[in-house]
Amino acid sequence: MANTIFLIAAAIMLVAMIIAFFRIIQGPDLGDRIVALDAMTIMALSAIAFLAHYLGRSIYLDVALVYGLISFLGVVAVARHMERGL
Amino acid sequence: MEVLAIVGSFVSLLGALFLLLAAIGIIRMPDTYNRMQTGTKATTLGSMLFFVGIALAHPSWWTKLLILTVFIFLTNPLSSHVLARALHFIGKSPLVESYGGPSVRDDLAFDEAQALMPAEDSRQMGKGDSV
Numbered sequence: 496m497a498n499t500i501f502l503i504a505a506a507i508m509l510v511a512m513i514i515a516f517f518r519i520i521q522g523p524d525l526g527d528r529i530v531a532l533d534a535m536t537i538m539a540l541s542a543i544a545f546l547a548h549y550l551g552r553s554i555y556l557d558v559a560l561v562y563g564l565i566s567f568l569g570v571v572a573v574a575r576h577m578e579r580g581l
Numbered sequence: 582m583e584v585l586a587i588v589g590s591f592v593s594l595l596g597a598l599f600l601l602l603a604a605i606g607i608i609r610m611p612d613t614y615n616r617m618q619t620g621t622k623a624t625t626l627g628s629m630l631f632f633v634g635i636a637l638a639h640p641s642w643w644t645k646l647l648i649l650t651v652f653i654f655l656t657n658p659l660s661s662h663v664l665a666r667a668l669h670f671i672g673k674s675p676l677v678e679s680y681g682g683p684s685v686r687d688d689l690a691f692d693e694a695q696a697l698m699p700a701e702d703s704r705q706m707g708k709g710d711s712v
Binding site: 496497498500501503504505507508510511512514515517518526528529530531533534537538540541544545547548553556557559560563564567570571574575577578579 | 583586587589590591593594596597598600601603604605607608613616617620621624625627628629631632634635638639641642645646649652653656657659660661663664666667669670673681
């Protein structure tokens with residue numbers, strides 16, 4: 496039963512990622528796109544944690560941590576680029 | 582242990598619902614700043630609930646999940662703040678014409694205007710609207 500509910504949660508998260516991707520496609524400018532990308536990377540972080548649960552390997556949580564570090568750095572870099580150029 | 586896994590799965594389902602609400606808010610909100618506030622607050626709470634749910638399902642992984650949760654809790658508001666600051670300084674307008682007027686108060690622009698004013702003018706300006 497617990498695995499079924501985890502699968503339902505992962506399906507909801509996949510739908511959320513697809514909905515956020517529409518904003519990346521139709522965002523009017525760079526600010527909207529980077530906001531949607533920030534939300535989407537957090538959802539992908541949760542998806543990697545779900546994958547660690549589903550496959551039973553805790554090493555994927557390290558992958559999620561490194562992915563979160565790199566996505567945070569990317570958002571800060573794009574914000575810096577919007578503000579005054581790198 | 583089975584009960585703990587079921588409780589953890591329900592907590593994860595709640596977190597996934599918060600992530601879905603964040604995505605719907607990103608699509609539905611009329612303004613970049615509104616999209617930013619729904620896209621960072623709701624994803625912070627949703628992903629933290631998801632990690633707590635996985636930590637309930639796998640109690641031996643609690644150290645890595647605690648590190649991930651603290652990391653999300655620290656860096657997600659920080660990235661949202663950096664984005665909002667950059668959007669303000671490139672002159673992104675918070676006005677929404679289709680909703681019949683301004684939707685937010687721009688307090689940072691108000692403070693900057695107040696710092697440029699003389700003292701008696703700024704006291705009069707504090708009573709008015711900041712748009």
